[in-house]
Amino acid sequence: MKTFKHQVLSILLVxxxxxxxxxxxxxxxxxxxxxxxxxYLWAGGGVNIPFNPDQGDLNTPAIDNATGVALVQQAFNNWxxxxxxxxxxxATYTNAGHLPVDVDISNFGPWLxxxxxxxxxxxxxxxxxxxxxxxxxxxxxxxxxxxxEWGDPGTCTITExxxxxxxxxxxxLIAAEDVMTHEFGHYSNLGHVExxxxxxxxxxxxxxxxxxxxxxxxxxxxxxxxxxxxxxFYFGPGSGTLSPxxxxxxxxxxxxxxxxxxxSTGSISGTIYAPDGVTRLSGVNIxxxxxxxxxxxxxxxxxxxxxxxxxxADPNVGVxxxxxxxPGAEYVVFVDVVTAAAGRFSNPILSPLPGPEExxxxxxxxxxxxxxxxxxxxxxxxxxxxxxGVDIVFNQPGPGDPLPVGDDGFVQLSLPFTYTxxxxxxxSVFINANGNLTFGSSSGDFSESAADMLAGPPxxxxxxxxxxxxxxxxxxxxxxxSSFTVIYDGVPEFFATGSNSFDITLSRxxxxxxxxxxxxxxTDGLAGVSCGGSITSxxxxxxxxxxxxxxxxxxxxxxxxxxxxxxxEQFPGSGNDLSNETLLFNGTTDYNDEWxxxxxxxxxxxxxxxxxxxxxxTEIEPAGADIDWFRFKVPAGKTLSVEIVNGQLDTxxxxxxxxxxxxLDDDGGSGxxxxxxxxxxxxxxxxxxxxxxxxxxxxxxxxxxGRYVLEIELIDGIILSLGDDxxxxxxxxxxxxxxxGSYSSVFVNSNGNLTFG
Numbered sequence: 001m002k003t004f005k006h007q008v009l010s011i012l013l014v015x016x017x018x019x020x021x022x023x024x025x026x027x028x029x030x031x032x033x034x035x036x037x038x039x040y041l042w043a044g045g046g047v048n049i050p051f052n053p054d055q056g057d058l059n060t061p062a063i064d065n066a067t068g069v070a071l072v073q074q075a076f077n078n079w080x081x082x083x084x085x086x087x088x089x090x091a092t093y094t095n096a097g098h099l100p101v102d103v104d105i106s107n108f109g110p111w112l113x114x115x116x117x118x119x120x121x122x123x124x125x126x127x128x129x130x131x132x133x134x135x136x137x138x139x140x141x142x143x144x145x146x147x148x149e150w151g152d153p154g155t156c157t158i159t160e161x162x163x164x165x166x167x168x169x170x171x172x173l174i175a176a177e178d179v180m181t182h183e184f185g186h187y188s189n190l191g192h193v194e195x196x197x198x199x200x201x202x203x204x205x206x207x208x209x210x211x212x213x214x215x216x217x218x219x220x221x222x223x224x225x226x227x228x229x230x231x232x233f234y235f236g237p238g239s240g241t242l243s244p245x246x247x248x249x250x251x252x253x254x255x256x257x258x259x260x261x262x263x264s265t266g267s268i269s270g271t272i273y274a275p276d277g278v279t280r281l282s283g284v285n286i287x288x289x290x291x292x293x294x295x296x297x298x299x300x301x302x303x304x305x306x307x308x309x310x311x312x313a314d315p316n317v318g319v320x321x322x323x324x325x326x327p328g329a330e331y332v333v334f335v336d337v338v339t340a341a342a343g344r345f346s347n348p349i350l351s352p353l354p355g356p357e358e359x360x361x362x363x364x365x366x367x368x369x370x371x372x373x374x375x376x377x378x379x380x381x382x383x384x385x386x387x388x389g390v391d392i393v394f395n396q397p398g399p400g401d402p403l404p405v406g407d408d409g410f411v412q413l414s415l416p417f418t419y420t421x422x423x424x425x426x427x428s429v430f431i432n433a434n435g436n437l438t439f440g441s442s443s444g445d446f447s448e449s450a451a452d453m454l455a456g457p458p459x460x461x462x463x464x465x466x467x468x469x470x471x472x473x474x475x476x477x478x479x480x481x482s483s484f485t486v487i488y489d490g491v492p493e494f495f496a497t498g499s500n501s502f503d504i505t506l507s508r509x510x511x512x513x514x515x516x517x518x519x520x521x522x523t524d525g526l527a528g529v530s531c532g533g534s535i536t537s538x539x540x541x542x543x544x545x546x547x548x549x550x551x552x553x554x555x556x557x558x559x560x561x562x563x564x565x566x567x568x569e570q571f572p573g574s575g576n577d578l579s580n581e582t583l584l585f586n587g588t589t590d591y592n593d594e595w596x597x598x599x600x601x602x603x604x605x606x607x608x609x610x611x612x613x614x615x616x617x618t619e620i621e622p623a624g625a626d627i628d629w630f631r632f633k634v635p636a637g638k639t640l641s642v643e644i645v646n647g648q649l650d651t652x653x654x655x656x657x658x659x660x661x662x663x664l665d666d667d668g669g670s671g672x673x674x675x676x677x678x679x680x681x682x683x684x685x686x687x688x689x690x691x692x693x694x695x696x697x698x699x700x701x702x703x704x705x706g707r708y709v710l711e712i713e714l715i716d717g718i719i720l721s722l723g724d725d726x727x728x729x730x731x732x733x734x735x736x737x738x739x740x741g742s743y744s745s746v747f748v749n750s751n752g753n754l755t756f757g
Contacts, residue, residue: 042256091256117160144165185251229242272394329380413429431475501518561587623704642676652693741757
C-alpha cells in the first residue's frame with residue numbers, strides 16, 4: 001500500500017477577506033498519479049466512496065455532531081448526479097459509520113499520520129481548534145485539509161481518504177459547506193484549477209478573460225455563480241464554491257464518468273509545443289470558452305494532466321484534453337499564464353511560459369510560427385467524437401520586430417543560450433515596458449522602488465520608470481549565438497513625455513551585463529541589477545552607479561556583482577546622470593550558505609546574531625532536502641527572540657531548550673515567516689532548526705526554499721504582542737499612585753501611550 005498523506009495536503013488559508021487553498025502533489029486534474037497517464041481512483045467508478053465522520057461536535061457549541069455530519073453528507077452530495085447540481089458522474093459517497101472515538105488534541109496523531117491502513121476514512125472535527133493551533137500556530141487561518149490517504153499501486157486504487165476540519169472557523173453553515181465541498185473535491189482526488197477565479201479583482205495575480213491583453217468576455221464576479229469550486233482561493237459565503245461549475249464537473253466526470261457522459265458531450269484535445277514546434281510542454285494552463293456563454297460554459301486543464309513526468313520520453317507530456325463541452329457550441333481555445341502562485345497547484349506549473357498567451361487558430365503550425373496570437377479559430381465539438389489535433393505552438397517575435405509591450409505590459413522571449421543570474425539558470429527573459437528585464441516572472445510595476453527591486457524577481461533595470469512605449473519609440477531586440485540585446489529606442493515617459501534610449505546586453509561568456517545609454521530625458525528612475533527576493537536580504541543599500549563604473553574602469557572595467565546580491569541606484573526625481581553613459585557588470589555569483597557547513601551539525605553562533613550579510617548568508621536549498629541547525633549559549637532570566645525577518649518561503653522553526661523542552665512556530669512572524677519569543681530563559685545551550693512547511697518532523701522535507709534572514713537576540717524584559725490600535729494589560733507587581741487613584745496594572749497601548757483602569 002502507498003500513503004499519500006503528506007503529498008496531498010490541501011489547506012485553506014484566510015487572508016484579508018479571501019482564502020487560499022494549497023496542495024502539494026504533482027498532477028493537474030488529479031492529485032495522486034499512479035502511473036503516467038493513470039491517476040489513482042476510488043474503486044468501482046467511485047460508487048459508494050466511504051467516509052467516517054468524527055463522533056464530536058464540528059464546532060462546540062455552535063455546530064453539533066448531527067449538524068456537522070449532515071453538512072459533510074451535503075457537501076459530498078454536491079459532487080454527485082443525484083445532488084442539487086446534477087454532476088454527470090458515477091461517484092457517490094456513503095457514510096460508513098462514525099469513527100470509534102471523538103478525535104481531539106489528545107488522540108489525533110494516528111489519524112493524521114497513520115502507520116498502516118485501518119479501513120477508515122476519517123473526517124475529523126477539530127471542535128475547539130487545538131489540533132490546528134498545534135500544527136500551524138494560533139490564529140493560523142487554516143480551515144482544513146483533505147485528500148486520498150492510502151492507495152494500492154498495483155491496481156491504482158484509492159483505498160482510504162481523510163480530512164481535517166478546523167471547527168472554530170465554521171460558525172457560518174454556508175461557509176462550512178463551501179469549504180467542505182472544495183476539500184471533498186480533493187478527497188475525490190481532484191487538483192486545483194484556474195479558470196474564472198483569476199478574473200476577480202482581489203484574486204492572486206489577476207488576469208484577463210482571453211490571452212493578455214485581450215479581454216473579450218465580462219466576468220460577473222465571485223457572487224455571480226461563475227466561480228469554479230476548485231479554484232485555489234475562497235472568496236467567502238455565497239461565492240459559488242459549493243456548486244461545482246462546468247469545469248469542476250469536467251474534472252470529476254473525467255475520473256468517474258456517469259453513464260453516457262462521453263457519448264453526450266464534446267471534447268477537444270491537442271498538444272502544447274515550445275517555439276521550436278517539437279518540444280512538448282507540460283504544466284501549461286489551457287482554457288476553452290463557449291463564446292455564447294463564456295463564463296458558465298468554460299473548461300480548463302493543464303497539459304500533461306495525468307503524469308508527473310516532464311521528459312519527452314513520456315508520451316503524456318504536453319498532451320491535454322478538455323471534456324464536458326457542449327456539442328455544436330463554438331469555443332475559443334487558448335493558453336493562459338497561471339497567475340496564482342505555482343505552489344498552490346498540484347501540477348508542476350510551467351513558469352514562465354516560453355512565449356505570449358495565444359488563441360488556437362487554423363494557421364497554428366509547427367512550420368509556420370509566429371501566427372497571430374490574438375486571432376482565434378472557433379472549435380465546434382461533436383458529441384461522442386473527440387476533436388483532436390488542436391495543437392498550440394508558442395510564438396516568438398523575430399529580431400528587430402517591435403515588441404508589443406504596450407504601456408506597463410511585457411513580452412517573454414526565449415534566449416539563444418542559457419543565461420545564469422545569481423546561480424539560477426533561465427532560458428527565457430521577460431522584457432517589460434517600464435525599462436527593465438526580469439527572469440522567472442514579468443513585472444508591470446510602473447512605480448520603481450528600492451523595496452520592489454529587492455523583493456521582486458531577478459531584475460536588470462536599464463531605466464526602470466513609468467515609460468510608455470505605446471506613445472512613441474520602439475522596444476525590440478537583437479541576438480547572436482553569444483549575446484542577447486534588448487533595445488529601448490526613443491521611449492517616452494507616461495503619458496508621452498521626453499525620449500529615453502538604452503540597450504541591455506546579456507553575454508553568454510561569463511554572463512556579463514552591459515547597459516549602454518543614449519539620450520535620457522527622465523530625471524527619476526532606477527537602474528542596476530538585483531538577484532530578487534528569493535536571494536536578497538531586503539536591506540541592500542543603493543550606490544552611485546557612475547561612480548562605481550569610474551572606479552571599475554581603473555581595475556578591470558566592470559562593476560563587481562560578486563559581493564552583493566543587488567547593486568542599484570534610485571533617482572528620486574533629480575540627479576539622473578545616466579545619459580550617454582555605459583555600465584558594465586561582471587556576471588553574478590551563486591550565493592550559498594557554505595559557512596554553515598555541509599552536515600546537519602548545529603553551527604555555533606554568538607548573540608545577537610543576524611544572517612543579513614553575505615558572509616552569513618542563510619538559505620534552504622535545495623527545497624525539500626535541506627534544514628539548517630544553529631546552537632547558541634543563553635544566560636538565565638532573559639527573553640529570547642528568534643525571528644525569520646525576511647524571505648519568500650514558508651518557514652518553520654523549532655527550538656530546543658537546555659532541559660529538552662521544545663518550541664515550534666510556523667507563521668508567527670510576518671506573512672508565512674516564523675517567530676518565537678521565549679521569556680524566562682534558562683542558562684545553557686539552545687538548539688534551533690530552520691526548515692519549511694510542512695516539515696514538522698524536521699527532516700528537511702519542506703515544500704519551499706530560498707534565502708531567509710534569521711535574527712536571534714536576547715532582551716531584558718518581556719515582549720508584548722500588540723496589533724494595530726491594540727492594548728495589553730500588564731501587571732505592575734506594586735501599587736502605583738496616579739491622579740488620585742492607585743493601580744496594580746497598566747495598559748500599554750500600541751499608539752504610544754499608557755493608560756490606567
